[in-house]
Amino acid sequence: MNSNPREGLPSPELDERNQPFVQNAAAGVFVLPVCTDCGAIMAPPVANCTTCLSDAIEWRPSSGTGTVFSFIDYHRAWVKEFESLIPYNVSIIEFDEGPRMISNVLTDGSQPVEIGARVRVAFETRGEGRAVPVFVLDNGPASEDN
């Protein structure tokens, strides 16, 4: 039997605050909350702007690209469903737009996850068809054609 160790990972529970994020992710669109009063871009979902406290929050598509700000490899599963993944990567992603988010960088092991590595969002479909943003190393377009 060859089971997928990522099968059975938890999926986000919908609430009033994260619903736009989760619904856009299911459609393959990565969005971040933007304050329409002061222009601050935030992550994760918030009810009020973390800069000016306005509640004028609009969800806008993000590039979904950024760099690894910091990371660690977990050798203990703090959530039972993640036991099959040990050791697994937990990274702080700093988006090109500025805010930071905690997620995973998934690799095939051929390249290490490093601070400053370029990453881009990918979506992992979990239970109830909900998509969770994860990240993959982004080495950009191939620089050699020969």
Ligand SMILES: [Zn+2]
């Ligand atoms: Zn604001």
